[in-house]
Amino acid sequence: MTADVKNSVKTEADCLFCKIIAGEIPSYKVYEDDVVYAFKDINPKAKVHVLVVPKNHYKNVAELAEQSPETLVHIVETAKNIANDAFGGSFRLIFNTGKEAGQSVFHVHAHVLTGEVLDE
Ligand code: 5GP
Ligand code: ZN
16 A cells, blocks of 8 residues: 555545645645645644644544555654754654544644643
8 A cells, every 4th residue: 555645635525624735725834745735733832833634634543544554654754854854853743533632623634743842
């Protein structure tokens, strides 16, 4: 199995992050390739707070791990690269999964927090 590629992007109508990936809603891009799009969180919780999303739509990290584990690995590698550039490689990676756990956008996204010493 290979990581997702751009020419087979799966989107979902009325998904905020599908619209951001498509450029229909503006965002501050940090990184992009065929598989992922990374952009600054609108409400940052750290000096550097980037969201890394797969271009294909999966509702959460559990579904992503089941359906495209290579894409999940690619998200982690992207987070590592962002943190290497921003803060010597240290970062916190969060996937809120499910409404009760704080997920508010149901297109899987990694919160990458870095750029400063983080509270525990
Ligand atoms: P969740 O609560 O689902 O784990 O994370 C959703 C994140 O998306 C939140 O941290 C929120 O600040 C961010 N967010 C929501 N709407 C927008 C938007 O329109 N643009 C950007 N850049 N971030 C957004
Ligand atoms: Zn989506």
